[in-house]
Amino acid sequence: MSLFDRLPNRRDPNVLNKWTFYPRDVLPMWVADMDFPAPKPILRELHKVVDQGVLGYELPSLTLKETVAARMQDLYGWKVKPEAVVTVTGIVSGFSVAARVFCTPRKGILIQTPVYNEFHEVKNNIGIPQVDAPLAKSVKGNILKYEIDWDVFEKQVKKAGMFLLCNPHNPLGIIFTRKELTRMAEICIKNRILIVSDEIHSELLLDDNKFTPLAKLSPEIARHTITLIAPSKTFNVPGLFCGFAIIQDRELREKYVKEVDDLRLHVGSMGLHAARVAFSGRCDGWLGNLKSYLTRNRDFVVDYVTRYMPDVRTTNPSATYLGWLDFTQTDIDGSPFEFFQKKAKVALSDGKIFGREGEGHLRLNFGTSRSLLEQGLDRMQKAIKLL
Numbered sequence: 001m002s003l004f005d006r007l008p009n010r011r012d013p014n015v016l017n018k019w020t021f022y023p024r025d026v027l028p029m030w031v032a033d034m035d036f037p038a039p040k041p042i043l044r045e046l047h048k049v050v051d052q053g054v055l056g057y058e059l060p061s062l063t064l065k066e067t068v069a070a071r072m073q074d075l076y077g078w079k080v081k082p083e084a085v086v087t088v089t090g091i092v093s094g095f096s097v098a099a100r101v102f103c104t105p106r107k108g109i110l111i112q113t114p115v116y117n118e119f120h121e122v123k124n125n126i127g128i129p130q131v132d133a134p135l136a137k138s139v140k141g142n143i144l145k146y147e148i149d150w151d152v153f154e155k156q157v158k159k160a161g162m163f164l165l166c167n168p169h170n171p172l173g174i175i176f177t178r179k180e181l182t183r184m185a186e187i188c189i190k191n192r193i194l195i196v197s198d199e200i201h202s203e204l205l206l207d208d209n210k211f212t213p214l215a216k217l218s219p220e221i222a223r224h225t226i227t228l229i230a231p232s233k234t235f236n237v238p239g240l241f242c243g244f245a246i247i248q249d250r251e252l253r254e255k256y257v258k259e260v261d262d263l264r265l266h267v268g269s270m271g272l273h274a275a276r277v278a279f280s281g282r283c284d285g286w287l288g289n290l291k292s293y294l295t296r297n298r299d300f301v302v303d304y305v306t307r308y309m310p311d312v313r314t315t316n317p318s319a320t321y322l323g324w325l326d327f328t329q330t331d332i333d334g335s336p337f338e339f340f341q342k343k344a345k346v347a348l349s350d351g352k353i354f355g356r357e358g359e360g361h362l363r364l365n366f367g368t369s370r371s372l373l374e375q376g377l378d379r380m381q382k383a384i385k386l387l
């Protein structure tokens with residue numbers, strides 16, 4: 001039995017979370033946190049803080065920034081100075097700040113749809129246009145593939161002030177290649193637009209996949225890029241809201257930091273403690289086991305859908321714990337999100353929140369025990385069979 005087969009009970013009625021949001025008989029497979037406890041070194045650190053008794057104000061320490069920089073060096077051989085590390089209250093705050101500073105009512109935010117729902121909220125929150133460069137979808141057997149449509153990308157980049165890249169991509173699980181990253185970055189630089197690279201899922205790599213931070217590709221690309229990372233997805237501590245913007249260009253960083261300071265975006269002390277331990281390397285054994293478990297869950301989803309739901313199409317994600325299912329070829333009438341909630345008592349994420357291209361699709365969170373994953377898929381398969 002694996003560590004990841006045993007799940008804590010999160011159904012506290014006084015708390016609103018993934019497990020209490022929907023009625024009790026609905027199996028939650030939606031919001032992107034995993035059902036697993038965080039690694040022991042992080043939990044021990046947080047216990048230590050509580051036992052000491054004072055939950056006072058804390059600022060990001062130099063040690064924390066050095067720890068983040070050292071992790072970039074260890075993982076990717078990427079040289080980042082500690083002073084280039086800016087602490088942010090999560091990655092959504094991180095890219096929202098960038099949009100406030102670097103976009104205008106005429107030059108908005110470029111995104112590759114279907115993509116993480118919060119990317120779509122920036123336009124209204126900040127009051128800027130959204131420019132979509134939809135990824136091109138193709139199907140082989142029942143496996144979905146999405147790729148960059150370069151003509152569309154080159155055309156749309158001209159209307160934007162900032163490109164918000166999602167790499168690895170939520171909900172599609174793509175890890176863009178170095179070649180693709182370089183080409184996207186060069187197009188952005190040629191068109192003088194800022195690149196914000198949301199790399200929150202960069203350590204959740206399946207199989208033996210490798211990842212390259214976009215800003216590591218060349219000093220010129222680094223000068224035009226804000227990289228956003230966090231321990232939150234990797235080590236399952238998203239509720240602590242601590243992330244980092246790595247900004248190597250001093251002028252860019254000063255503009256960004258001014259906005260963060262003006263908005264008084266302070267990370268809570270528990271988030272700072274957890275991040276320091278998470279990025280120290282002390283949780284990497286746990287992470288290795290997690291990635292193996294998630295890789296097997298991913299294989300299970302793809303195999304299950306292929307065998308037992310032949311009309312449903314699925315991605316075969318290279319990273320993340322998120323699957324993407326296409327129900328447009330099934331007999332489901334209307335929204336699959338409502339259909340499965342009513343008929344199968346499972347709650348996935350509605351594909352349409354990721355953009356127009358997501359209509360008729362659902363995002364499945366497989367960051368859970370194999371047993372619950374199987375239960376959820378069984379419920380879905382039975383509901384489809386009864387159609």
Ligand SMILES: Cc1ncc(COP(=O)(O)O)c(C=O)c1O
Pocket residue numbers: 032089090091092093116166170198200201230232238241242243
């Ligand atoms: C691509 C991406 N960015 C950002 C976030 C959320 O980041 P935070 O909770 O730190 O704001 C998520 C969460 O699902 C995500 O998938």
